[in-house]
Amino acid sequence: MKNIQLIEPTALDATALYFGDNGRAFCGHLNHSGATAYYTGRDISGQKVVKVSEEDHAEFTREGLILACESCASAARKSAK
Numbered sequence: 064m065k066n067i068q069l070i071e072p073t074a075l076d077a078t079a080l081y082f083g084d085n086g087r088a089f090c091g092h093l094n095h096s097g098a099t100a101y102y103t104g105r106d107i108s109g110q111k112v113v114k115v116s117e118e119d120h121a122e123f124t125r126e127g128l129i130l131a132c133e134s135c136a137s138a139a140r141k142s143a144k
């Protein structure tokens with residue numbers, strides 16, 4: 064068969080944390096990131112989701128906060144390079 068394009072099953076890494084609209088934090092699981100972000104890497108506003116970096120984690124830690132997925136509380140620390 065010709066002209067069949069294989070698309071990436073997901074734009075997100077399930078073991079990473081991301082920032083989306085309004086600074087919400089979520090992991091890369093489908094049910095936590097939302098389908099739009101999961102498949103396109105953009106939140107429903109069209110804004111690209113941003114992978115949480117080690118620097119973000121450090122900043123939250125300095126403030127006495129823990130940066131984690133709002134749905135499962137996963138504090139994945141896989142950082143953006």
Ligand SMILES: [Zn+2]
Nearest residue numbers: 090095132135
């Ligand atoms: Zn999660």
